[in-house]
Amino acid sequence: MKIVYTDNNATTQVAPEVLDAMLPFFSQFYGNPSSMHSFGDTADQKIKQAREKVAALIGSAPEEIIFTSCGTESDSTAIRAAILSNPDRKHILTTRVEHPAVKNLCEYFLKKGYRVTFVPVDRKGRLDISFLKKNLTVDTAIASIMWANNESGVIFPIDEISQIVKERGIIFHTDAVQAVGKLPIDVRKVNVDMLSLSGHKIYAPKGVGALYLRKGTKFSPFLIGGHQEGGRRGGTENVASIIGLGKACELARGHLDEQRTRVKGLRDRLETELLKRIPEAMINGDQEHRLPNTTSIGFEYVEGESILLMMDRFGICASSGSACTSGSLEPSHVLRAMGVPFTAAHGSIRFSLSVYNTPEEIDCIIDNLPPIITRLREMSPFWKEAVG
Ligand code: PLP
Numbered sequence: 001m002k003i004v005y006t007d008n009n010a011t012t013q014v015a016p017e018v019l020d021a022m023l024p025f026f027s028q029f030y031g032n033p034s035s036m037h038s039f040g041d042t043a044d045q046k047i048k049q050a051r052e053k054v055a056a057l058i059g060s061a062p063e064e065i066i067f068t069s070c071g072t073e074s075d076s077t078a079i080r081a082a083i084l085s086n087p088d089r090k091h092i093l094t095t096r097v098e099h100p101a102v103k104n105l106c107e108y109f110l111k112k113g114y115r116v117t118f119v120p121v122d123r124k125g126r127l128d129i130s131f132l133k134k135n136l137t138v139d140t141a142i143a144s145i146m147w148a149n150n151e152s153g154v155i156f157p158i159d160e161i162s163q164i165v166k167e168r169g170i171i172f173h174t175d176a177v178q179a180v181g182k183l184p185i186d187v188r189k190v191n192v193d194m195l196s197l198s199g200h201k202i203y204a205p206k207g208v209g210a211l212y213l214r215k216g217t218k219f220s221p222f223l224i225g226g227h228q229e230g231g232r233r234g235g236t237e238n239v240a241s242i243i244g245l246g247k248a249c250e251l252a253r254g255h256l257d258e259q260r261t262r263v264k265g266l267r268d269r270l271e272t273e274l275l276k277r278i279p280e281a282m283i284n285g286d287q288e289h290r291l292p293n294t295t296s297i298g299f300e301y302v303e304g305e306s307i308l309l310m311m312d313r314f315g316i317c318a319s320s321g322s323a324c325t326s327g328s329l330e331p332s333h334v335l336r337a338m339g340v341p342f343t344a345a346h347g348s349i350r351f352s353l354s355v356y357n358t359p360e361e362i363d364c365i366i367d368n369l370p371p372i373i374t375r376l377r378e379m380s381p382f383w384k385e386a387v388g
Helices: 016-022 038-058 071-085 100-111 129-134 158-167 239-277 304-312 333-337 342-346 359-378 381-387
Strands: 065-068 091-095 115-119 140-144 171-175 194-198 209-213 281-283 294-299 322-325 328-331 348-352
Touching: 016 239, 038 065, 038 194, 038 239, 065 071, 071 100, 071 140, 071 171, 071 194, 071 209, 091 100, 100 115, 129 158, 158 171, 239 281, 239 294, 239 359, 294 342, 304 348, 304 359, 328 333, 328 342, 342 348
Parallel strands: 091 115, 091 140, 140 171, 171 194
Antiparallel strands: 065 209, 194 209, 281 294, 294 348, 322 328
8 A cells, every 4th residue: 555644744754865875874984973083084074064054954154053863852952051051040931832842841840940931822823922022031041932833834933033032132942843944944034042953854864953053152061971063962973864964954955945835735735625525624723824734624523543543544644633641632732722622623633745745645635534534423423413
């Protein structure tokens, strides 16, 4: 069975060009970049080039890029660094819809005695900017606000937000794990101090990421050890994956137009056709300011997990809007923060496309999903009650 993979916000395939670039660094050029011989220097030179490619994608200087093991490490490094560098400030500002990489770390600091403000969003997933303004104080060590949401795809106005935060002299971090490679990003034009990105969302392998650290930003490393990454992240570099990330960033620059046009076109067609064919379905999130590859659709009176299982029989991969909390399926914190009705949140499915998806794959979903929903609703007492 052919797989129709539309779960790219969870992870992407490794691009063939990325794999090709990486392979020689496992078996041929396996030197340690810190070694004092030219064999090691080959790896070091390639890391330098990868750093330049990552920097070019986001408009930074190469020295402002720190390689990490993932988006989560980048987020943790940024938030911990801001807190350690500002020991007198005991407040963190973030949002109610962050990825657990930020959300759970902020909750950890809450338990440690920090004050944490979680800025709410409205029904369309848009951030309450006036609430944000009112809650930045002289005690705020960091504001950490994602660029784009992994579930709804909603994009926050990072330009405006970063100005508000920086006018008050507060460190600003953005988790741009879902935005990088899908939207044009230029850190010279926005006032961010730190920005997280992750390899496996942009056709590089899992287990590699990067943190942009604006020159002059107070910093303290999370991993203390050797002198790697300019003393900002100890540990022998994951050479092959870093080279893969560099290649992926180079490819991503070339994909930006395609994301905005072809990928968005496929997403829009999928959405329009599904809404046309399936009654009582709704899009979760602001349709205007949204990642071009993402749609989260709530199908009333069915369970997301049942939809996923039935789509799986046709080889269709997507994700649901639920999280398994203490053995029961709860709508995700993102959909709850948006106030999506429980009946729709429970039946929400996120499709997230890639540059490799084809029109035929979209047709496969359009053909197979409507009868699945009909069948599940026929079995649902809630649906029967709702339609009488
Ligand atoms: N931040 C966002 C918005 C994400 O979507 C993810 C992964 O889904 C992460 C952070 C974590 O990235 P990683 O899986 O590389 O740790």
